[in-house]
Amino acid sequence: xxxxxxxxxxxxxxxxxxxxxxxxxxxxxxxxxxxxxxxxxxxxxxxxxxxxxxxxxxxxxxxxxxxxxxxxxxxxxxxxxxxxxxxxxxxxxxxxxxxxxxxxxxxxxxxxxxxxxxxxxxxxxxxxxxxxxxxxxxxxxxxxxxxxxxxxxxxxxxxxxxxxxxxxxxxxxxxxxxxxxxxxxxxxxxxxxxxxxxxxxxxxxxxxxxxxxxxxxxxxxxxxxxxxxxxxxxxxxxxxxxxxxxxxxxxxxxxxxxxxxxxxxxxxxxxxxxxxxxxxxxxxxxxxxxxxxxxxxxxxxxxxxxxxxxxxxxxxxxxxxxxxxxxxxxxxxxxxxxxxxxxxxxxxxxxxxxxxxxxxxxxxxxxxxxxxxxxxxxxxxxxxxxxxxxxxxxxxxxxxxxxxxxxxxxxxxxxxxxxxxxxxxxxxxxxxxxxxxxxxxxxxxxxxxxxxxxxxxxxxxxxxxxxxxxxxxxxxxxxxxxxxxxxxxxxxxxxxxxxxxxxxxxxxxxxxxxxxxxxxxxxxxxxxxxxxxxxxxxxxxxxxxxxxxxxxxxxxxxxxxxxxxxxxxxxxxxxxxxxxxxxxxxxxxxxxxxxxxx
Amino acid sequence: xxxxxxxxxxxxxxxxxxxxxxxxxxxxxxxxxxxxxxxxxxxxxxxxxxxxxxxxxxxxxxxxxxxxxxxxxxxxxxxxxxxxxxxxxxxxxxxxxxxxxxxxxxxxxxxxxxxxxxxxxxxxxxxxxxxxxxxxxxxxxx
Numbered sequence: 001x002x003x004x005x006x007x008x009x010x011x012x013x014x015x016x017x018x019x020x021x022x023x024x025x026x027x028x029x030x031x032x033x034x035x036x037x038x039x040x041x042x043x044x045x046x047x048x049x050x051x052x053x054x055x056x057x058x059x060x061x062x063x064x065x066x067x068x069x070x071x072x073x074x075x076x077x078x079x080x081x082x083x084x085x086x087x088x089x090x091x092x093x094x095x096x097x098x099x100x101x102x103x104x105x106x107x108x109x110x111x112x113x114x115x116x117x118x119x120x121x122x123x124x125x126x127x128x129x130x131x132x133x134x135x136x137x138x139x140x141x142x143x144x145x146x147x148x149x150x151x152x153x154x155x156x157x158x159x160x161x162x163x164x165x166x167x168x169x170x171x172x173x174x175x176x177x178x179x180x181x182x183x184x185x186x187x188x189x190x191x192x193x194x195x196x197x198x199x200x201x202x203x204x205x206x207x208x209x210x211x212x213x214x215x216x217x218x219x220x221x222x223x224x225x226x227x228x229x230x231x232x233x234x235x236x237x238x239x240x241x242x243x244x245x246x247x248x249x250x251x252x253x254x255x256x257x258x259x260x261x262x263x264x265x266x267x268x269x270x271x272x273x274x275x276x277x278x279x280x281x282x283x284x285x286x287x288x289x290x291x292x293x294x295x296x297x298x299x300x301x302x303x304x305x306x307x308x309x310x311x312x313x314x315x316x317x318x319x320x321x322x323x324x325x326x327x328x329x330x331x332x333x334x335x336x337x338x339x340x341x342x343x344x345x346x347x348x349x350x351x352x353x354x355x356x357x358x359x360x361x362x363x364x365x366x367x368x369x370x371x372x373x374x375x376x377x378x379x380x381x382x383x384x385x386x387x388x389x390x391x392x393x394x395x396x397x398x399x400x401x402x403x404x405x406x407x408x409x410x411x412x413x414x415x416x417x418x419x420x421x422x423x424x425x426x427x428x429x430x431x432x433x434x435x436x437x438x439x440x441x442x443x444x445x446x447x448x449x450x451x452x453x454x455x456x457x458x459x460x461x462x463x464x465x466x467x468x469x470x471x472x473x474x475x476x477x478x479x480x481x482x483x484x485x486x487x488x489x490x491x492x493x494x495x496x497x498x499x500x501x502x503x504x505x506x507x508x509x510x511x512x513x514x515x516x517x518x519x520x521x522x523x524x525x526x527x528x529x530x531x532x533x534x535x536x537x538x539x540x541x542x543x544x545x546x547x548x549x550x551x552x553x554x555x556x557x558x559x560x561x562x563x564x565x566x567x568x569x570x571x572x573x574x575x576x577x578x579x580x581x582x583x584x585x586x587x588x589x590x591x592x593x594x595x596x597x598x
Numbered sequence: 599x600x601x602x603x604x605x606x607x608x609x610x611x612x613x614x615x616x617x618x619x620x621x622x623x624x625x626x627x628x629x630x631x632x633x634x635x636x637x638x639x640x641x642x643x644x645x646x647x648x649x650x651x652x653x654x655x656x657x658x659x660x661x662x663x664x665x666x667x668x669x670x671x672x673x674x675x676x677x678x679x680x681x682x683x684x685x686x687x688x689x690x691x692x693x694x695x696x697x698x699x700x701x702x703x704x705x706x707x708x709x710x711x712x713x714x715x716x717x718x719x720x721x722x723x724x725x726x727x728x729x730x731x732x733x734x735x736x737x738x739x740x
Binding site: 346353369374378405413416474476554556557558559563 | 611615618619622623626627629630631632633634652664665666667668669687688689690
């Protein structure tokens with residue numbers, strides 16, 4: 001019965017979003033009322049839809065196929081709830097909810113002449129995704145007679161970071177729909193509206209904050225759950241989330257630079273990339289940890305949706321171009337954006353080229369991580385340098401600016417030939433200078449900027465330090481054995497325990513880590529077996545030393561002779577990555593606050 | 599310097615920077631392209647020892663041998679037309695099991711594929727698309 005509510009509300013969303021889109025063309029004298037009615041209806045309906053699905057998951061209603069395939073009655077409550085968006089079909093319901101939420105929020109909070117037009121474009125976007133979900137991807141299909149137990153959720157997804165990574169990421173991706181609709185609305189309406197830039201800026205920052213959070217959560221999960229000590233693999237799907245983030249960052253800088261031509265273009269690009277990201281994840285074209293097992297028919301429909309929406313954006317920009325702006329454009333912010341676009345191009349090339357090659361010739365290649373690491377590592381240096389010097393450039397004379405420019409160019413060329421470690425080391429030094437120089441800046445400098453840049457510098461330091469000074473060791477050990485390594489370290493396998501969780505049983509190893517004569521950590525990795533899913537996970541144990549550096553152990557399956565593979569990782573200052581991400585988010589929130597109160 | 603000359607200098611130096619950047623990017627890109635082969639292709643194309651590539655296929659039933667005391671995993675990858683022995687040192691990946699698609703990165707050494715990395719998925723019914731594509735070309739009994 002609940003499933004029927006869900007299914008019905010999904011189809012009604014298709015209807016109302018269509019009205020939201022087309023209503024203003026048909027009922028030209030009632031556009032405000034139509035916007036209001038459709039936006040509120042879609043909001044309520046999408047809530048009903050989402051609640052129907054989550055409720056069914058929480059009560060373990062296996063008559064619904066989606067619940068059967070992704071849940072079990074033994075699963076902890078939090079993962080029952082988060083499992084409602086763990087599958088492709090379920091995640092589309094969350095997707096639609098968030099789209100309707102943003103439309104509703106925009107309608108509620110903003111009052112501008114082109115409001116109805118923006119809401120209309122949102123309606124088109126919602127309609128396209130809703131109709132796709134209703135036809136190809138509904139989670140409300142029933143199984144008769146209902147099974148007694150479900151298939152469970154892949155254990156590796158049963159993690160708190162991963163539970164909230166999709167919602168955060170979707171809030172980021174879909175938040176970009178507002179700047180997109182805004183940009184298209186501005187272009188098509190050809191209206192001269194004052195202060196639209198500030199409104200656009202607000203909504204971009206909101207999405208950008210969520211996108212940052214979503215990416216950070218995903219990376220944090222990967223580090224803890226699958227990483228083998230790694231947190232970013234330049235996996236095409238990870239790249240698909242990073243690319244809109246780069247464009248959104250460029251967009252923020254373009255808005256700060258008051259470069260409105262560029263802002264509109266970037267707003268259109270950001271959302272287009274968000275959707276291309278979706279397509280890459282769901283089409284089944286890619287091999288990756290993230291790929292949902294899917295067929296190509298669905299992928300084609302999503303591709304169609306992307307082409308329609310992106311097409312609308314490009315059409316608007318080409319045939320209704322923004323007015324010429326005659327003001328000086330900040331050189332350094334422009335330079336920053338050029339660098340961001342170069343980074344975007346780099347990632348785009350590495351991600352799309354294999355896809356296009358496969359489509360064209362059937363040849364299958366992949367691009368190794370070192371390509372991305374090296375180029376991004378090199379690009380990072382001018383980013384930090386700009387962040388350090390740009391706010392001070394007004395103090396430099398023309399001659400010293402030219403000298404600095406030439407010097408930087410030489411450095412840039414040089415960095416292409418030196419080793420990764422040197423690039424990493426220089427990044428650390430530059431990041432430190434950035435942090436110190438920001439702390440010394442006077443209060444008239446934008447505090448939000450100082451904070452966000454500091455967060456960025458911390459991330460760079462975390463990445464560079466852990467990669468230069470971190471190391472891995474692998475051992476085969478039995479309980480009561482010890483291993484010595486790196487001169488002063490000793491790892492002692494004290495004992496093996498059995499542990500029972502709500503839906504798993506585990507072997508837990510108790511390890512003591514010694515440095516010299518001091519026992520510095522106790523680590524308890526587990527090897528878990530989930531009976532319903534018939535699957536295992538390797539749960540790492542991490543000791544956060546002084547809250548910043550990690551000692552980390554993963555223990556594999558034990559064989560008949562009681563030997564386990566044990567992998568030890570040392571990652572100094574790795575937590576700066578997550579701390580840095582949080583600080584960036586704080587900076588963004590501060591910026592949002594300033595935009596609201598000015 | 600005259601304004602006209604200054605502008606020319608800026609444009610030329612920007613173009614130079616762009617050109618250098620593109621060259622660096624494309625060079626690194628080319629260096630890091632990894633090919634993907636099925637066992638049959640490895641045999642047909644006579645892949646050299648030592649060249650790093652990705653190997654994909656299905657893990658042959660009954661071929662898995664895991665020695666935890668040495669962290670040594672041995673198995674056979676097949677595409678039902680050719681087979682290749684694979685050797686991997688490390689913790690046996692979570693999702694690794696027989697009769698399932700698997701992709702490994704490594705190189706050949708005397709007829710055995712030494713894998714540095716094994717690709718794991720978070721969907722136990724998953725068959726990596728490249729593998730599925732190659733297997734499609736062979737008519738086999740699942």
